[in-house]
Amino acid sequence: MKKPRIGILFGGRSGEHEVSLLSAASVLQAIDRSRYDVQLIGITKEGHWLTSSDAERMLSAPQSTEKHLRAGDPEATASASVLVHGSGTLLRPEPAPVAASSLARLRSSAEQSLAVDVIFPVLHGTFGEDGTVQGLLELADIAYVGSGVLGSAAGMDKDVMKRLFATAKLPMTKSITLLRAEWAKNPRRATQQIEAALRYPLFIKPANLGSSVGISKVHDRKELSPAMEMAAHYDRKIVIEQSVGGKRGKARELEVAVLGNDAPEASVVGEIIPCKEFYDYDAKYLSEGSQPVIPANITKAEAKRVQQMAIAAFRACECSGMARVDFLMEPGKTERTRKIYINEINTLPGFTAISMYPKLWEASGLPYAKLIDRLIALAQERHAEKRSNAYSK
Ligand SMILES: Nc1ncnc2c1ncn2[C@@H]1O[C@H](COP(=O)(O)OP(=O)(O)O)[C@@H](O)[C@H]1O
Numbered sequence: 001m002k003k004p005r006i007g008i009l010f011g012g013r014s015g016e017h018e019v020s021l022l023s024a025a026s027v028l029q030a031i032d033r034s035r036y037d038v039q040l041i042g043i044t045k046e047g048h049w050l051t052s053s054d055a056e057r058m059l060s061a062p063q064s065t066e067k068h069l070r071a072g073d074p075e076a077t078a079s080a081s082v083l084v085h086g087s088g089t090l091l092r093p094e095p096a097p098v099a100a101s102s103l104a105r106l107r108s109s110a111e112q113s114l115a116v117d118v119i120f121p122v123l124h125g126t127f128g129e130d131g132t133v134q135g136l137l138e139l140a141d142i143a144y145v146g147s148g149v150l151g152s153a154a155g156m157d158k159d160v161m162k163r164l165f166a167t168a169k170l171p172m173t174k175s176i177t178l179l180r181a182e183w184a185k186n187p188r189r190a191t192q193q194i195e196a197a198l199r200y201p202l203f204i205k206p207a208n209l210g211s212s213v214g215i216s217k218v219h220d221r222k223e224l225s226p227a228m229e230m231a232a233h234y235d236r237k238i239v240i241e242q243s244v245g246g247k248r249g250k251a252r253e254l255e256v257a258v259l260g261n262d263a264p265e266a267s268v269v270g271e272i273i274p275c276k277e278f279y280d281y282d283a284k285y286l287s288e289g290s291q292p293v294i295p296a297n298i299t300k301a302e303a304k305r306v307q308q309m310a311i312a313a314f315r316a317c318e319c320s321g322m323a324r325v326d327f328l329m330e331p332g333k334t335e336r337t338r339k340i341y342i343n344e345i346n347t348l349p350g351f352t353a354i355s356m357y358p359k360l361w362e363a364s365g366l367p368y369a370k371l372i373d374r375l376i377a378l379a380q381e382r383h384a385e386k387r388s389n390a391y392s393k
């Protein structure tokens with residue numbers, strides 16, 4: 001039997017581009033080459049799609065490729081033309097070199113095309129984790145790892161995510177959502193609305209982003225306005241949450257890995273102990289001080305509850321394949337005071353060999369390379385299942 005061709009899609013236009021390169025390098029190193037024929041597909045920060053040696057160069061020396069390739073360069077294959085499957089070919093939407101005739105354009109697209117059976121999008125954040133790439137892969141009819149369009153988009157939008165969590169009756173800290181237009185039009189009124197609903201300290205977040213970008217902790221009214229302005233810079237919707245941990249305490253951060261399609265399973269529970277006041281961008285990627293603890297130091301009953309909530313969250317957001325579900329816990333000595341709230345779901349969590357998602361599975365008895373096998377099998381299973389749908393009478 002021919003080996004399945006796996007396209008590892010990495011890089012991307014989001015702020016998490018560099019994290020994606022690290023995740024992709026780990027996957028590439030661990031994936032079982034005796035089982036799969038591996039193809040690299042890199043997306044530069046500008047959104048150009050690179051294949052073969054250009055993609056390899058991007059992984060090994062990220063800066064050099066990005067500088068010399070521009071839109072229209074022959075090596076730079078933008079977007080969907082790399083995803084040729086069977087006879088269907090999607091042409092690149094990028095402007096072609098002025099001199100090229102349409103025939104030459106067609107030919108160059110075909111030359112740069114790549115046939116793959118399964119795509120593993122090792123992309124985080126905007127244009128990768130949010131359903132956009134997933135939509136492209138649906139159109140190209142290619143199986144892919146992770147959640148579909150709906151689950152990805154829902155998991156990216158903290159406001160919609162909360163509404164879905166609410167239908168599953170998952171406990172959440174109090175929050176409200178305001179449009180940036182509402183804030184801009186009448187900040188005083190917005191402040192009144194926030195203060196009527198919630199108590200300081202607050203967390204202010206752009207609804208769609210990740211890696212803690214644009215998120216601030218607000219201790220009192222005078223910090224509110226700069227935090228709202230900053231969040232408004234990143235999204236049209238702003239989520240305002242009451243802080244877990246209150247005025248003096250700091251929330252504990254619990255994380256669970258979920259794996260599966262129709263019958264998702266949960267890993268052991270892990271805990272991250274951030275080195276800063278909260279788990280901000282620095283604490284996530286720059287400083288060494290944030291400590292993962294696996295399994296988390298919580299009671300058996302708490303762990304069981306967290307695992308059940310993680311699976312319920314996965315189902316509520318219509319996820320498939322994988323997701324990491326994150327919780328915030330009130331600090332406290334007894335179970336009674338340690339209330340646990342769901343914080344968010346991440347449909348394409350960090351995936352380096354030392355990231356929490358693979359680590360949690362490893363601690364649950366599933367090593368990294370086997371996890372990759374499972375994810376690919378789940379992608380194929382979902383694709384086959386979807387193909388059994390009829391689309392017209
Ligand atoms: N309501 C909250 N109470 C306490 N800490 C919070 C709250 N919301 C967020 N945080 C802190 O901010 C970090 C980032 O917030 P999160 O919602 O997870 O955004 P991102 O999607 O960027 O990871 C969390 O890991 C946690 O440390």
Ligand SMILES: [Mg+2]
Pocket residue numbers: 326344
């Ligand atoms: Mg988070």
